[in-house]
Amino acid sequence: MIPEIGYFSLTLALVLSVLLCIFPLWGAHTGNLRLMRAAPSLAVGQFMFVLISFAALIYASLTDDFTVAYVAYHSSSTLPWYYKITSTWGGHEGAILLWLVMQAGWTAVVAMRSRSLPWILRARVLGVLGFLGVGFMLYTLLMSSPFELLLPYYPVEGRDLNPLLQDPGMIIHPPLLYMGYVGLSVSFSFAIAALLTGKLDNSWAKWSRPWTMTAWGFLTLGLTIGSWWAYSELGWGGWWFWDPVENAALMPWLVATALLHSLSVTEKRGVFKSWTVLLAIAGFSLSLLGTFIVRSGIIVSVHAFATDPDRGLFILAFLAVVVGGALTLYAFRVAQVRSEGRYKLVSREVALWLNNIFLVVATFVVLLGTLLPMVHKEMGLGSISIGEPFFNKMFAIILVPFAILMGIGPLLRWKQNKWGFLQNKMLFCAIVSIAVTSAWLFSSYDVVAPLTLLATTLAVWIVVTTGVDLYVKATIQTSFSQGLKRLDLSYWAMVLGHVGIAFIIAGVTLTSAYSVERDVSMKPGEVVQLNQYQYRFEGVNTIRGANYSGHAGEVSVLKNDKLETILHAEKRRYDIGMQFMTEAAIDAGFTRDLYLALGEQLSNGGWSLRIYHKPFVRWMWIGGMLVSLAGFLILGDKRYRSNKKREQTAAQEAI
Amino acid sequence: MNRKLLAILPLLAFILVCVFLYQGLFANPRELQTGRIGHTMPAFNLPDLMQDNKRWQHTDLQGEVYLLNVWGTWCPTCLAELDYLTKLREQGVKIVGLYYVQSYDADFDGAFDMAALREEVSSMLSRAGDPYQFNILDLERTLALDLGVSGAPETFLVDSKGTILLHHTGDINPRVWRSKFAPIMQELQP
Known part of the structure; x- marks a missing residue:
């Protein structure tokens, strides 16, 4: 019953988003204010129904309704309740539904917070967002419904959530990333609406900027927490692996970073307009492309996951319509755009232009590194793999001029110095x-x-x-x-x-x-030294959790014979999938992390342990937090807060 | 003119990318460049999954064309392909299972619970269809390692002399069968 409500509710949301796509765009085209006025309520209504649909999936998961295929494959009755909730985005279908919730949510927020905009622009922005909603909802309903049932033969127990995903970092980082991806669709819609209207002026940049900043803030936070999750959960002390999934998130981030710098130039100086629009289109296009790469199975990263070429084909077709359409519009309209401002070589404009060049080059490096193995194979040149060394080297090369420029840029003034x-x-x-x-x-x-x-x-x-x-x-x-x-x-x-x-x-x-690491084999009571710390192995206990059992190794860390901390590293075996998981013990500090992973028991009774000393590793995430805070800070800027008076005058003008 | 050309450049680049992605989608990205194609089956001597005291060697398999299907009850895609594999068996294709135990570690787990595994296997096969002539149990994953198995399901097509002709990653469905396996099968059995 409840899953059917979820599916039905999503169908209703699709109907509303079809209307949201048609009414305001048609209204803006013909100048019909009544049609345009329908947009905000359609947007809010669409969000409500998507929310009901998502609530239905969460309910099914919480009540262990294994007649629902998605729940049976991604949850189990022994899972703690909070992981039952997060399991709703632990798999493909649920993740796409969460994406829909975000998409509809952003659309609703845009509908409510855009009162100060002229109706023509507001309607077009919402119409474009509605169009994107139609695409994603059709995909969900036709290709990847999370409400598929396993009747009449349903299992009595689910397959459990992948233990890798049973971690607090996993609870929050995908929704944050989706917030970012989908948030970029707002910048995209503003760009398309401006192209349709034919007015690429400063006010367009001003309206688009807070949305872009927020989306970028979420994207930054998602990447930061994702990297922290990899570090704490994957058990070998790495924090970034350059795999296709990470690259798919990094590319939109790089472009969004370029975009928000470029937007500031367009807003304040009225130059780089066509470039800024192109970046706004590219940011969301790369989010979509990333989704395609990750979801279509075109690049095989995780096995035992039946990928369906029809799904890939749908996403590709959607990508072609959205991005192809946007770029065609761009090609027609942008030739008429003229820059207004003038500037000299030594000026902030040029510094920001260079910033954009570096960021776009970095994006191309990631894009090439991700797609090249595939292209290479397609041209019949055999399989190649592009890994960390390539990316690390390229990024190191780009970083040097980029960082120097980052210091100089703010010191420069507009126009000339x-x-x-x-x-x-x-x-x-x-x-x-x-x-x-x-x-x-x-x-x-x-x-x-x-x-x-x-x-x-x-x-x-x-x-x-x-x-x-x-x-x-x-x-x-x-x-x-x-x-x-x-x-x-x-x-x-x-x-x-x-x-x-x-x-x-x-x-x-x-x-x-x-960073220093040591693989050691230790018996209880033994001590090893790594840098200025002594590690004393106290022994191993058996542990038992809600849905796993395993061993916990205890190690006392001493510095100058004084106890610094005690580390508990676990090796768990999850009951249902029988998968092993290493839960590393981490003692976090401002200037260093002590990281301990428990290995196997050896035949001589000792245990293998891996100890890392990682100086300043935490600075990466502190930095990431600061950067994302920067994205949210701009929301408080009074220039971007919609003020009541302006809204009223705008409304009067419209009438 | 120049400006117009510049404006249309992103579109052209995107179309190019799309063409590649489209081809990539149908070029079967799951095809592995396996080093084993054209080589003979590696030698092995492994127990049968369902019977005690029965062992299989590579020489037992020679003389017939067969599919070696790597699978496990833990793998949802394997479950999905059982139905089609069973149809293939009914059409006379010989299918041998290589049972891949995902999470057994002799140093950690002690004795292996054979009875539980057999019960699990027979319940799944009786429910979803049993395409296998017999199943080889590769507890230590040595044969899987020699074959270059990277996950499950994977299927090898081996001819009567024991030469590996094909290594397919992912499930077998009518589309895959028609495009990859059937042409080779026809050549082998005119």
Whole structure:
């Protein structure tokens, strides 16, 4: 009964989204205000029905309704209740339904928060979002319904959720990523609406900016938490693997980062308009392409997962219609767009233009690395695999000029700058950065590789230049403390974002250069030394959880004979799938992580253990958090908050 | 003119990508570049899944064309293909199962519960169809390793001399059978 309600409710949502696609677009085309006015309520209605549908799936999962195929394959009665909820997006069909919830949710929020927009634009934005909704809902209903039943022969027990996915990081990171992907569809819709209207002006950029920033904030947070999940759950201390799924999330992030920088230029200076529109289209297109790559089975990453070419074909067709349509519109309309502003070589415009170039090049690197193995095979050249070394090398090369530019950019003013004036400031920053980094690294480590020194210097350079810029901007007219209060939130967003990136660069560099790991075999009572810590193996206990059993190894960590912490590393075996999982023990710290993974019992009675000392690894996630905070900060900026008065005047104008 | 060309460039690039993706979708990405194609079956001596004291060697299989199907009760795709494989058996295709135990670790688990596995296997086969002449149990996964098995289900087509002609990853369905297996089968049995 309940699953049928879910399916039916989704069908109703599809009907509403078809109307949402047709009414406002037709209304905007013919100038019919009544049709356009229907859009917001259709958007909200569509969201309600999608929500009911998702609630039905959660209910089925919570009540162990194994007549529902999806629940039977991704849940079990022994699963704790919170994992029963998260299992609703642990598999393909459910994940797509969650995507739909996000899509409809964003559409509803746009409908409610866009009162200050002219009706023509508002209707077109919602119409385009409605069109995207139609595509995803058709896909869900026709190709991947999570409400398929296993009647009359249904199992008495489910297959359980993949133990890898039974982790708090898994509960939150996919929804955050989807929020980001789908959020980019709002930027996309704004771009398409602006192209349809033929008015690519500053106000378009201004309206689009907070949505893009929010979506980008979610995307950043999702990537950060996803990387933390991989680190804590996969049991071998890595945090980024360059696999197709990660690349699919990284590409939209890179383009969205370029987009929000480009949007600021378009908003403030009225230049780069056509480029900004193209980025807005590309951001969402790459989200879709990523989904296609991950979901169609075109790149085999996880086995024993029957992939259906029909699904891939549907997504590809949808991709072709959405992206192909958008780019065709772009090709027709953009030739008429003229830039207004003028600028010289040494200006903020050029710095941001270079920023965009670097980010787009980085995106192409990821795209090539992901698609090239496939293209290569198709051309009959045999299988190749492109792995970490390629990506690491390419990103290291791009990073150097990019980071230098990141320091210079904020110091520049719009239009033009006197080069001599900058020279002194930059020389000062460069000397300070090199001095600070050298003092830091050479005092802490015996060996400092040139590349490590370079990359860390770049991170420090970003912080120093941002600090100098902050000081200069704050002391233009008043004292430093007074001036700080006057700076607006979007400036603070930039500061936070750049410092966050500096943290990420430093974290990645230092943890790559100075991580130490040891594989040891230990009997209870034995001690090994790794860097300044002693690890004493206390023994192994048997443990029993709700849906697993296993062993827990206990290790005391001592520093200068004082107890620092006790680590419990577990090796679990899940009852239903009989899969083994390593639950690493992590003692997190600001400057270092101690990481312990329990291996097998050896024939001599000892246990194999793997111990890692990872300096500054946490900085990566601290950095990621700062960057995503930057994305949300702009929401508080008063320039972007819709204010009541403007809404009313806009409404009057429309009438 | 130049500007128009620039504006249309993204569209052209996208179309190119789409063409490749479309081809990729039907080029069967699951085809592995296996090193075993053209080689003979590796030597093995393994127990039967259902009977005690019965063992199978590679020489026992020679003389007939057969499919070696790697499967396990833990694998949902394997369950999905049982029905079609059973139809193939009815058409006279000889199918030998290589049972792949996913999560058994001799150092960790102690004695293997044979009775439970057999019960699980026979209940699944009686429910979904039994396409197998017999099943070989590869508890230590040695034969799977020699064959280059990367997961389940996977199927090898072996001729009467014991030469591996095909290595298919993923399930066998009518489409796969028609496009990959049937042409080779026809050549072998005119």
